[in-house]
Amino acid sequence: MKEKSYQRLNEYISLIEQKISEYNKKTDVNLLQGNVIDAMNYSLQAGGKRIRPVLALEFCRICGGDYNKAISSACAIEMIHTFSLIHDDLPAMDDDDYRRGKLSCHKAFDEGIAILAGDALSALAFEIIAKDDLLDSDTKIRLIQVLADAVGVNGMIGGQVIDIENENKKDLNEDDLVHMCLLKTGALLRAACKMGCIAAGVDEKVIANADEFAKNVGLAFQIIDDILDVTSTQEKLGKPIGSDAQQNKTTFVILNGIDESKNKAKMLTNKALLILKEFDDNDFLYDLTEFLLVRES
Numbered sequence: 001m002k003e004k005s006y007q008r009l010n011e012y013i014s015l016i017e018q019k020i021s022e023y024n025k026k027t028d029v030n031l032l033q034g035n036v037i038d039a040m041n042y043s044l045q046a047g048g049k050r051i052r053p054v055l056a057l058e059f060c061r062i063c064g065g066d067y068n069k070a071i072s073s074a075c076a077i078e079m080i081h082t083f084s085l086i087h088d089d090l091p092a093m094d095d096d097d098y099r100r101g102k103l104s105c106h107k108a109f110d111e112g113i114a115i116l117a118g119d120a121l122s123a124l125a126f127e128i129i130a131k132d133d134l135l136d137s138d139t140k141i142r143l144i145q146v147l148a149d150a151v152g153v154n155g156m157i158g159g160q161v162i163d164i165e166n167e168n169k170k171d172l173n174e175d176d177l178v179h180m181c182l183l184k185t186g187a188l189l190r191a192a193c194k195m196g197c198i199a200a201g202v203d204e205k206v207i208a209n210a211d212e213f214a215k216n217v218g219l220a221f222q223i224i225d226d227i228l229d230v231t232s233t234q235e236k237l238g239k240p241i242g243s244d245a246q247q248n249k250t251t252f253v254i255l256n257g258i259d260e261s262k263n264k265a266k267m268l269t270n271k272a273l274l275i276l277k278e279f280d281d282n283d284f285l286y287d288l289t290e291f292l293l294v295r296e297s
Contacts, residue, residue, distance in 0.1 A: 005287035012054045019075050020044055023128050039109045039117035040124075043082050046100045051221075051292070052077045052188055056196040058288075059210050062279050065200025072132040073143050073195040076125035080151055081188055083121040086114050088160070122151070135199070142198050150191035159184025163249070172250040178219065185225075186218030206278075213275040220268040221292060223261050226251040230258065232296060269293045 001009070024044065026037050053074030060070035089096040089104035090111060097107050106114035129135070129143050149155055162180040166172055193210040230253055252261045272289050276282045 001287045001291045002283075005284045008058075008284050009054060009288065012057050013050050015057075015071065016050050016053045016074055016078065017045070019071050020078065023075055023079075024124065035109070036113055036116050036120055039105055039113045040082075040121055042108055043086050043099075043105045043117065044079070044121070046102050048078075048082075048100055049295075050078065051288075052081055052192040054288070055189065055192040055214070055285075056199075058285055059193050059196030060200045061196075062281050062285065063197050063200035063202045063206060065196075065202075066134075067196075067199075069132075069134045070196045070199040072128045072135070073147070073199055074192070076129050076147060077188055077192045077195070079121040079125040079128075080147065080156070083118040083125075084156055084160070084188075086118040086121070090114065093160075093164070139198065139201070143195050146191050146194055146198065150187040155183055155187035155191075159187065166250060168248045169250070172255075174252075174255055177250060177252060177255065181219055181222040182215065185222040186215060189218040189221065190214040209275055209278045213272050216268045216272040216275070217289060217292065220265040220272070223252045223265040223268070224293065224295060226253045227258055227261055227265075228295075228297070229253075265293060 021041075024037060024040055026034050030037065056070045056074040056077060057067040061067045085099060086105045088094050089099055090106055097104055099105075102108070104114075105117055109117070125147065126144055129140055129147070132140065135143070151157060153161070159180050159182070163184055166176070166180065190211050193214040194207050197207045197210045229251070252264065256264065269289060269292070273286060276285055276289070279285070
């Protein structure tokens with residue numbers, strides 16, 4: 001990634017970290033709930049690439065908007081993503097003890113607090129959009145609708161349900177896998193890009209282009225995740241590798257092998273880059289999209 005793009009990425013991440021901390025603070029009113037707030041912040045501040053909130057801010061900017069109007073949306077998406085990771089790591093789900101190189105939330109606290117921390121983050125996400133003084137009521141409603149669609153049974157949670165039910169199935173094909181990934185991984189990425197556009201006040205054609213970009217990036221992102229689960233290390237990923245095989249999950253690597261999976265991820269990335277030509281001032285997004293293809297964690 002070019003130096004200028006790294007600089008913008010770090011500026012966005014710093015802003016996101018700052019705003020997330022401001023949104024979830026202990027006060028005189030909630031001191032008795034301090035343990036769950038600590039658990040929320042433990043997972044929110046555990047690191048991560050912040051790709052989804054960065055996409056929301058950048059799409060707002062390149063669409064001619066003030067990216068400050070997309071900050072609540074960006075942080076809301078990261079809260080939803082973090083809530084999903086907390087719950088994914090639970091014994092009833094993937095049963096992972098580590099996330100981003102640290103103990104999972106349910107290991108650092110306990111299962112009950114981890115469940116409640118995830119629940120609280122899912123509620124806080126919508127609260128911060130509703131309270132954003134920079135947005136008018138119609139925009140807030142639109143943003144909340146897009147985010148709710150991306151989270152529910154027709155989005156991320158629906159994808160997680162399909163993923164669980166697909167375990168131990170031996171007859172899954174690539175279409176089945178793509179459908180699951182478009183929901184579980186892709187829904188929040190697509191919401192991030194669309195919400196950035198909505199905050200900027202652009203028309204439906206522009207939003208549709210952003211959505212198509214995110215659809216391709218999301219699938220490529222998941223394919224790279226599948227590859228890294230086989231080829232990377234726990235030190236780089238911050239979580240155990242080989243977990244997909246242990247849980248009998250069908251992945252792009254199992255269906256196609258590593259080399260063909262890399263080719264598919266490259267093809268999807270090229271489609272995303274082609275769509276970016278519809279947007280002005282796209283250098284940063286171009287760099288970021290290429291970076292996601294070659295990431296090592």
